[in-house]
Amino acid sequence: MDNVVHNSSDRLDRAKAALAAKPDGVIEQIAAKAEVSPADVLAVLPDGAAGIVPADRWDAIWQDLSTWGDVLMIVHTDDIVLEVEGALPMGSEGHGWFNIHGDSPIGGHIRKDRCQSIVFVDRGFHGRRSCSVWFMNAEGRAMFKIFVRRDAERALIAEQLARFEALRQAEI
Known part of the structure; x- marks a missing residue:
């Protein structure tokens, strides 16, 4: 992950996009692709x-x-x-x-x-x-x-x- 500080909205947007690309994939892999934490991906799962x-x-x-x-x-x-x-x-x-x-x-x-x-x-x-x-x-x-x-x-x-x-x- 780069040293640029990302705001919460940016992180969640990247998590949503990565999850949309592989909705039933491994959470850690989705998070790595989006350069976010697994918690960020869990936060954007469907209700x-x-x-x-x-x-x-x-x-x-x-x-x-x-x-x-x-x-x-x-x-x-x-x-x-x-x-x-x-x-x-x-x-x-x-x-x-x-x-x-x-x-x-x-x-x-x-x-x-x-x-x-x-x-x-x-x-x-x-x-x-x-x-x-x-x-x-x-x-x-x-x-x-x-x-x-x-x-x-x-x-x-x-x-x-x-x-x-x-x-x-x-x-x-």
Whole structure:
């Protein structure tokens, strides 16, 4: 991205144009093409596609997500898209980190204090509905995302979809 300061309207206009060119594409790729943050692209999704809640809802949202069974956690950086399937451990805070450990391939340490908002995303992705919960940092990037999983026929798992919709409804 160049060093020119862009106003908010200019950023959102570029995000809208890039999204219009690939409405069901990868948000991070759309953002990179428009030289905006993923949060800018989420902000211009059609009504109802991205519901933002404050970061202080972390504990309640995490607690609910940890009861969904195996989910798909994605960490998407410029260098890697890491996908891990498993149950979210409950987590606990200590030494400045949110620590997640348990009988799951999902584990580690999260800088919970860097979370600025949580976004419920319900949109088309490569021709299919996709539902996820994004934990966003101050730079407008996803720290990580939790996705409703798909079954063998690539349909969203009905029970998790219902849990996603209920949590989104309760939080937004």
